[in-house]
Amino acid sequence: MSSAIDPRSAATPHDVHPAEKPGALVKPGAEPVLKATRIAKWFGDNHVLRGASITVWPGETVCILGRSGSGKSTFLRSLNFLEEPTDGRVEIDGVVVEADPFHTAGVARQAQIREARLRAGMVFQEFNLFPHLSVIGNCIEAPVHVKGMARKEAEAIAEKYLEKVGLIDKRDEYPSRLSGGQRQRVAIARALTMQPKVLLFDEPTSALDPTLVGEVLKVMADLAHEGRTMIVVTHEMDFAHEAADRVYYMDQGEFAEVGPPEQVIDAPKDPRTKEFLSRFRTLGSKK
Amino acid sequence: MRIKSTFLALIAGAAIVAAACGGSATPSSSAARFPDGSYCAKSLALGEDFTKTLLWKVCDAGKIVISTDPAYPPYSSLDASGEYVGFDSDTAREVAKRLGVTVEWATPDWSAITAGNWGGRWDLSVGSMTQTDDRALVVDFVDPYFYESGYVIVPVTSTAATVADLAGKTGCAGESTTHSTWIEKGYADSATVVQFNAPPVGAKLKTYKTDHMCIEAYLSGRTNDWDFMAQSKEFLEAAITESNGKFKILGEANFAGQISFALDKSGPSDASMLAALNEIVAAMHEDGTLSGFSTKNLGRDVTKP
């Protein structure tokens, strides 16, 4: 993978927020697994992201909070270039991709993006399982056809993760026969089967029936506790409070407040965070 | 001209080499595949360069594609077993036999045949085509193989007694037929067709793609479709029979035409084919073959002027 490493990365200045310190499960001296620097995004005249940066060390779980339309999903989707940022730079496990607003970079950048995506698994709000493939088929599709892994080997890995999310008995079922919670757990197993360095969760419980949210959050909490690196965009305060090493509060395309959950959720300093959380409480959160 | 057999063998050898090299082939020693005395056998034996001629194309292919009408009894029609039967069909098969090749049938619209420019889809028309000056511009006619007269029928209820009584009336005919031309303008000035009666003054022409639609339209109840119809005697008599006498023939023949095979002027050079066909037709008149076919299919001999 040495060819994938941009030699400029060492020299490029990176905004590390003073509150960004390696979490409890991070081994001493470990390098960050993901660094996103001053990500900006314009949709026409709409300035959606105003230069947001994030640093995540291996083993950390970080949560991004913010009201609807604050840009947190766009930011997450910029990390694996499902959304092309207008400006900024993303480094995932040594793979560096810069924004390319004028489409001047060639196919080499596309290959670089695919390299980055192999290192960052994603779980979507709407699950996006492949309906024409069985549960196991969903999991091994990319390992076999992107990584060139042998089918048997891929199946063994997939089965391990299906076991972990508690769906090994649904191995040969089709997604249409699963509940929403089961589908999202399969989506998590599918992302894990690629053995990524970091998992990106884009509001993974927002499309679920309230009774099914718990089973998904439990799987995610288990992953967090065993030291998976995760970036989670969510509205679930309890989960953030319980599982996150660090919480980012996004407002109008910028991170307004960064810090451990006890600080950002329980004792916010920034007036914007305060206002958001007070609303949240009056809306009936358990906290 | 006569050529020594050694010379023929040389040509044959050269032809094989030429063919093997992928060049255009000249007639090879395969003359043996044609029956003795057939025109293809004779012509190939002459050893001249046929490559650009229709006769060579036909002989080389071993088959001649002849256009015919599958629904024009008793001249040509497709019977239920898929065989073509009738005077034209018998004649066409005999011509192919004397050429020394097999027949393949093509069934284009009549107007496509008389318009020329066949594009090589068929080689010869044996389809009761009357020689006319207009057609002679696009096709080459072989000497006539029979003679046909144009007649008129009217519904039995019609009060007309002669063709002249049909002035201003509507006449029906198949598209691009000699009969439609007669209704439209007559043959007073024709060099090939003899006219006995001028068409009705001010007659209006109604055409269908094929002649039989005139009859079918009338029988289906469209009795105001036309007041008279022009066609050959055989066709009209069949229509009277099949309709159980709903029509009657009005008077005698209005014009007489020479009926010939036709070759496409725009196709490959057809001079040698024309010469061969003229000889074949003359022989078929001479030996009574044509008369036999006529009597068999039409019940009378139409092959004499």
Added chain:
Amino acid sequence: MQTDAQQLAAAVAADEARRSGRWQLRFRIVWGAIVALLILFIGVSLNVEIGFISTAAPFILQGIGLTLLVSSVSIVLATILAAIGALGRLSRSALLNAIASFYVSFFRGTPLILQLLFWYLALPQVGIVLDPVLCAIFALGMNYGAYMTEIFRAGIQAVPLGQREAAAALGMSSRTAFIRIIAPQAFRIIVPAIGNDFVAMLKDSALASTVSLHEILWRAQNIGAQKFKTLQTFMIAAVVYWVLTIVFTAVQNRIERRLSAGDRNREVKG
């Protein structure tokens, strides 16, 4: 021991079954009545001669093979062209997009019979003499391919964007994503349309009679013309086409049902 509620539910279910049974019966009676009326009308007013029909029918039935051959080869050609055309229409390349869009515009914008005559009459002028069967296949295949291009394109676009994103997020190139993820899903959307077009093509292949292809309609025309009875032979042809479409519509329904097996029980929730 049944409760009142269970008894009520059973009674409601029985009533629904009874209603549905009665509806089916009425449906069939009306169908039967229409067919009977049609036969009666034809028998009484159109002078049907059983003797003639029994000699003409076998000749016409021999055309079924050619009709099926032309239709099936044409639908294969149309499917290939439509797949290429749809990729062209979805391509970012202006060149490919322009070619595909011209193809669709021209072949949808001119009558099928003109296209058929073009293959038959125009090409020989430049020395290309195609067999009438090939003319019919090219004309039907190219024409239907143009219509199906738009159907294929719509089918591909109907696959949710999330599928593309999920494939991309897993590191698939757009080519792999198309082949492995998008195309199989689009295929299920498209298959019913291909079936519909095949049934339509069975009937449109009758146009090939104008270039003297000896298929069902040509045979009906010519066997009927000899006796001035094309009306009767056309009726035979109509029945033949009708039966063919009924048979192939049934086949199509069966294929569709099999294809959708994986998507069944969509509404099951855990």
